[in-house]
Amino acid sequence: MNLGQHQTEIERNRRAWESKPLLREIYASFYQRIIGLVDRSLPGRIVEIGSGIGNLKSHLPEAISTDLFPNPWLDLVCDGYELPFADGSLSHLILFDVFHHLQRPNAFFREARRALRKDGRVILFEPFISWSSLPVYGLLHHEPVALRRPIDLSEPAPNPRNYYAAQGNATRLFFRRGSGAWPPGWNVFHAEPLSSFGYLLSGGFSKPAMYRGRWLPQIQRMDRSLSRWPRLFGARCLVGLRPAAGGV
Numbered sequence: 291m292n293l294g295q296h297q298t299e300i301e302r303n304r305r306a307w308e309s310k311p312l313l314r315e316i317y318a319s320f321y322q323r324i325i326g327l328v329d330r331s332l333p334g335r336i337v338e339i340g341s342g343i344g345n346l347k348s349h350l351p352e353a354i355s356t357d358l359f360p361n362p363w364l365d366l367v368c369d370g371y372e373l374p375f376a377d378g379s380l381s382h383l384i385l386f387d388v389f390h391h392l393q394r395p396n397a398f399f400r401e402a403r404r405a406l407r408k409d410g411r412v413i414l415f416e417p418f419i420s421w422s423s424l425p426v427y428g429l430l431h432h433e434p435v436a437l438r439r440p441i442d443l444s445e446p447a448p449n450p451r452n453y454y455a456a457q458g459n460a461t462r463l464f465f466r467r468g469s470g471a472w473p474p475g476w477n478v479f480h481a482e483p484l485s486s487f488g489y490l491l492s493g494g495f496s497k498p499a500m501y502r503g504r505w506l507p508q509i510q511r512m513d514r515s516l517s518r519w520p521r522l523f524g525a526r527c528l529v530g531l532r533p534a535a536g537g538v
């Protein structure tokens with residue numbers, strides 16, 4: 291399967307976004323979480339990688355929205371493995387549901403380190419795999435969870451770039467015991483699993499919602515409580531990283 295699969299999904303997602311106000315509300319709360327990790331006092335540009343249908347920008351207008359494909363609502367075409375930005379010029383790189391499409395995460399982190407300021411930040415928002423989210427991501431979503439498939443931690447960017455998806459990668463790399471030293475040359479300053487039945491039961495971009503939009507505030511309240519037990523109830527995660535001083 292080649293990279294065109296992403297563009298097919300972007301077009302489908304745009305249609306769902308326009309017809310499903312519930313999804314827009316859920317994503318607004320996700321964007322606020324991400325923005326909570328943005329330090330606006332840092333000089334340099336904020337760049338979103340893999341913006342897809344490009345909605346973060348309506349909550350964070352100063353972000354440069356980018357993707358692999360030249361869609362009219364984006365600012366720039368940009369590959370996360372080969373950032374078209376000068377060394378040390380960026381304050382933030384934001385990836386929403388993009389990290390699990392990076393076949394070689396270390397190749398991305400090497401390039402991110404080059405383009406970011408020394409005190410810059412990478413912010414990731416990803417699926418989190420728990421006892422309750424696994425059946426949903428595994429059975430109802432077309433992308434593999436791939437909890438047992440080896441993750442390629444080599445540093446050169448993949449060539450050719452083929453479509454890749456492994457929804458379990460952030461959970462495995464940032465939240466499993468022994469993952470503390472990864473990625474080399476970075477400090478993880480924030481790693482938060484979140485319960486999100488509001489999202490899981492919304493049917494996302496491809497399935498019908500299992501609840502009425504007016505129930506969302508109560509479900510979100512329940513999610514805030516259930517986030518205390520991420521192994522059971524986690525469904526999303528927010529990760530923030532900074533380059534380590536003197537790192538590789």
Ligand SMILES: C[S@@+](CC[C@H](N)C(=O)[O-])C[C@H]1O[C@@H](n2cnc3c(N)ncnc32)[C@H](O)[C@@H]1O
Nearest residue numbers: 296340341342358368369370371386387388391
């Ligand atoms: C699941 S979509 C997420 C889109 C958007 N961030 C959102 O949350 O709706 C994954 C996106 O990552 C992009 N992508 C995949 N690999 C990429 C890479 N190497 N560099 C930049 N973007 C990439 C795809 O084109 C796609 O738009």
